[in-house]
Amino acid sequence: MLVSNKLLVDNDCPMCKAYGACFTRFNLVDNNTISPYQKTNEAFVNDIDLDRAKNEIALHDTQTHQTLYGLDALIKITTHKSQLFKAIAEFMYPFLFRLYKLISFNRKVIYPSANTAVGRDCTPDFNLKYRLVYIILVALFTGVVLHEYSVSIYSFFGWESSWFLEIVVCVGQIIWQYVAVKAFRKKNNEALEYLGNMSTVSLIGGLLLSPVLIIQSFVVLPVLVLVGYFFVVVSLMLLEHIRRCKLKKFPTLLSASWVLYRMGVLVFILTIFI
Structure with missing residues (x-):
């Protein structure tokens, strides 16, 4: 289980909240990892590219102050328990990268929602x-x-x-x-x-x-x-x-x-x- 991390997810995106909940449910991250982009604590946002985090989820290590984005963040979360899964993900990286971008930039038309979240706007850039x-x-x-x-x-x-x-x-x-x-x-x-x-x-x-x-x-x-x-x-x-x-x-x-x-x-x- 990953600890001492913050995963910024769009609180106005049902898909984002769903996979965030799955990560927690299957003990891939601890209960304090998932953090709404709109309300993320100001204590560590200076270490995160908030503009990039609109398009690619940000996984921030609160101890090392390093941040991974998008597919790299997902791979770290989903494969840290298995070297085999990590090797497969790295082999398929070019395909998975394009697939991730396709879903990320279109997530608001794949699963639209009314903009109800209070705080920072997490609408992805139009691509x-x-x-x-x-x-x-x-x-x-x-x-x-x-x-x-x-x-x-x-x-x-x-x-x-x-x-x-x-x-x-x-x-x-x-x-x-x-x-x-x-x-x-x-x-x-x-x-x-x-x-x-x-x-x-x-x-x-x-x-x-x-x-x-x-x-x-x-x-x-x-x-x-x-x-x-x-x-x-x-x-x-x-x-x-x-x-x-x-x-x-x-x-x-x-x-x-x-x-x-x-x-x-x-x-x-x-x-x-x-």
Whole structure:
């Protein structure tokens, strides 16, 4: 167990608080290690780069006054009990570093929350590269899942499924909603903030559909079940989209635009295949 350390976490970020609690629960750190960034004691903040700590969690050793940031901090916490895990983490460091950056810079669109914490602002810097990478990766993942999910449905009706079509649908929604949000919000960062949240909604949908793909590899499910479950997932996605728009104060009409695009795609597909 690590002692005499302070791990600064964003008290307004549910993900940050969750993994901080896990570190404590599994005795990787002592009960006094987790410290909210917003209210961290002034006694040792002079040894910490607070601007960097917004983007990368800071692990400060109160005895040596040294501070580790981001992935280095996580590796120290999670591998200090095992040399094997440490060697694996060091081997995978280039990949883990990019993954950490991707999640860190997008954490507010992955799991948004109302800014309720009192004290220092811990909002990460906006990073265009990692925001675009996140949006593109989610679109590709969702396109793949939709294709695999729709194969059985399409074949039942004698239609041909297409990877290209599903990718175009996912990318098309990004373009469609970007135009819609720009009509209300002129700042590009605000548009990309919305698209990041919308991408997470799509990611949630893809993750909810994925278990069915696993089941389908063992059991052939009736088409009615597949279609029914698909519409349940879309309904949940819509509710989450509305919730995020309210939470982040995005225009309500963006949810209507989101539905309109989905309905337009459905009509377009039916027009092609019927």
